[in-house]
Amino acid sequence: MAPDMSCWPSDSEWASLNETVSGRLMKTVPVASVCYTSEPAYNPETCQSVRSNWTTWPFHSADPASVGDPSLDNACSPIYANGTSVSGNPNAGKQGCSLGSYPPYIINATSTKDVQAGVRFAKKWNLRMNIKNTGHGGKRRIWTHHMKDIQYHEKFMPQSCPSNRTHMAATLGAGVQDGELYAAMAKHDAISVGGENNDVGVVGWATGGGHGLATGVYGMGADNVIEAVIVTANGDIMTVNACQNEDIFWAIRGGGGGTFGVITSVTVNAYKMPSFTMTGIEMSPTNGTFAKDWYKLLARLHRDFPRLQNAGTHGYYTMTGAPMAFSLSLFQYNTANDTSEAILKPLLEILEAANATATFTTRKIRQSSWYDFMKNVPLFGSTGKTHGTRASRFIPERAVQDPELLARTLEAIAAPSPDLPTDKGVTNPSISGTMTGSKISVDNALNPAWREAIVHVITGQSWDDTLSDDLAAKAVHDMTYKRGYALRQLAPDTGAYVNEANPNEPDWQWSFWGPNYPRLQAIKQKYDPDGLFWCLHCVGSEAWTEMKNGTLCPII
Numbered sequence: 001m002a003p004d005m006s007c008w009p010s011d012s013e014w015a016s017l018n019e020t021v022s023g024r025l026m027k028t029v030p031v032a033s034v035c036y037t038s039e040p041a042y043n044p045e046t047c048q049s050v051r052s053n054w055t056t057w058p059f060h061s062a063d064p065a066s067v068g069d070p071s072l073d074n075a076c077s078p079i080y081a082n083g084t085s086v087s088g089n090p091n092a093g094k095q096g097c098s099l100g101s102y103p104p105y106i107i108n109a110t111s112t113k114d115v116q117a118g119v120r121f122a123k124k125w126n127l128r129m130n131i132k133n134t135g136h137g138g139k140r141r142i143w144t145h146h147m148k149d150i151q152y153h154e155k156f157m158p159q160s161c162p163s164n165r166t167h168m169a170a171t172l173g174a175g176v177q178d179g180e181l182y183a184a185m186a187k188h189d190a191i192s193v194g195g196e197n198n199d200v201g202v203v204g205w206a207t208g209g210g211h212g213l214a215t216g217v218y219g220m221g222a223d224n225v226i227e228a229v230i231v232t233a234n235g236d237i238m239t240v241n242a243c244q245n246e247d248i249f250w251a252i253r254g255g256g257g258g259t260f261g262v263i264t265s266v267t268v269n270a271y272k273m274p275s276f277t278m279t280g281i282e283m284s285p286t287n288g289t290f291a292k293d294w295y296k297l298l299a300r301l302h303r304d305f306p307r308l309q310n311a312g313t314h315g316y317y318t319m320t321g322a323p324m325a326f327s328l329s330l331f332q333y334n335t336a337n338d339t340s341e342a343i344l345k346p347l348l349e350i351l352e353a354a355n356a357t358a359t360f361t362t363r364k365i366r367q368s369s370w371y372d373f374m375k376n377v378p379l380f381g382s383t384g385k386t387h388g389t390r391a392s393r394f395i396p397e398r399a400v401q402d403p404e405l406l407a408r409t410l411e412a413i414a415a416p417s418p419d420l421p422t423d424k425g426v427t428n429p430s431i432s433g434t435m436t437g438s439k440i441s442v443d444n445a446l447n448p449a450w451r452e453a454i455v456h457v458i459t460g461q462s463w464d465d466t467l468s469d470d471l472a473a474k475a476v477h478d479m480t481y482k483r484g485y486a487l488r489q490l491a492p493d494t495g496a497y498v499n500e501a502n503p504n505e506p507d508w509q510w511s512f513w514g515p516n517y518p519r520l521q522a523i524k525q526k527y528d529p530d531g532l533f534w535c536l537h538c539v540g541s542e543a544w545t546e547m548k549n550g551t552l553c554p555i556i
Contacts, residue, residue, distance in 0.1 A: 213370075414431055521539060
């Protein structure tokens with residue numbers, strides 16, 4: 001349904017909803033509309049501020065509509081006085097500002113009752129809904145960003161559970177972000193798991209799976225949810241945990257929270273604050289090193305990653321080229337210095353023996369408190385200026401034990417595309433690796449491939465608006481069916497992480513959820529048979545098709 005349809009709710013109906021939610025219904029105004037002389041909100045000074053902050057995540061998180069993705073914000077990007085957008089489109093000013101993929105109305109929810117009213121209204125008028133907290137990942141929308149309550153529990157007992165089943169825990173409103181969680185828990189000398197970006201919303205991160213600096217040791221985000229309050233598609237408010245409403249509780253822990261309802265709060269495990277050691281390794285090839293030798297060395301390093309993880313050492317890496325470079329960050333918790341060095345020694349010996357191929361440097365940071373490290377690290381990242389595409393795959397131990405195949409795969413996915421120019425904001429493909437998955441099996445909807453993965457590999461490509469649509473389409477095709485194909489050949493039976501996946505991922509149901517998908521689909525049908533909650537490649541989304549004007553139609 002769209003606003004130009006006769007069945008769209010009347011102005012008086014929207015006014016009635018606004019009254020129900022105490023004036024918190026907002027008609028969407030794109031934040032960059034202040035840059036366009038044709039828009040009522042035009043303001044050159046405010047436009048300058050928008051342009052200056054457009055590439056920062058906190059800016060987009062604080063706006064009810066913007067999501068920080070140029071592909072979704074592109075109908076109204078901030079522009080310079082000459083009409084060129086910040087992402088390089090010289091015709092943006094002429095094209096003007098429109099809603100594009102933004103929803104026409106947004107509820108600035110501050111309570112569960114606000115959410116309930118919005119859901120019931122959408123149900124009555126057959127409107128599809130989605131949910132935004134930060135926009136790291138949302139058409140009518142509920143914005144939960146201001147639901148910021150955090151309550152620490154020394155002994156939390158989930159509803160209807162035995163009295164001896166208590167947890168050190170924290171109950172979080174749906175708008176709480178990682179940095180806020182970390183700071184609140186530190187006041188109690190405690191830690192709860194979250195992502196590596198302080199701006200990410202905890203609920204969306206955890207319900208999709210959730211990896212971060214501490215998840216290799218304390219479990220994935222989905223593993224750590226012990227209770228949630230959710231508003232379902234018929235407007236019911238449900239408390240879900242392992243002892244009541246167990247099916248939807250299973251589903252939201254890894255199956256995506258916004259698919260089955262609107263989560264207004266979650267309760268997550270907390271742990272005593274650990275000490276923390278980070279070892280950073282920076283590596284570059286020596287002069288004259290061939291690419292094949294470089295990637296063979298990287299493959300040999302991957303063979304040692306299972307040993308590191310079994311010893312409680314996890315981390316992240318990035319590799320770029322050209323020029324070729326490799327950066328590895330390894331994390332250890334409650335580990336004595338001599339133990340830390342003994343664990344890392346075999347890895348460093350591999351690098352020392354390869355001195356004809358690469359040079360490397362190391363640095364170590366030791367903190368008595370994990371939070372002492374986190375509060376001093378600027379972990380917000382950047383966004384908003386370039387378009388991009390990616391391919392990803394869970395790589396199991398059996399794949400890293402074949403260094404020849406792994407080296408060929410890494411070289412293939414890192415090679416520049418011959419179809420793309422070297423300007424137009426086009427970067428060489430980059431590769432990142434996530435080695436913070438938890439091997440501990442938990443009964444939830446998380447893709448089981450996480451438990452076997454030594455690393456989740458992502459390769460990405462970016463460009464700006466000066467690249468033609470035809471070439472951008474070639475970049476997407478190349479990433480999906482060449483680089484993505486190479487990764488799928490390396491690990492054909494695994495999958496990819498739904499929160500960081502290619503939106504064009506083939507066989508996405510298996511790739512994102514593996515054997516859990518049929519059960520997830522059945523739970524979706526039970527609680528949301530009409531598809532009120534929809535997002536691309538979320539559980540049950542194959543029942544709908546999105547038209548060019550943004551409306552959704554059921555597939556009959």
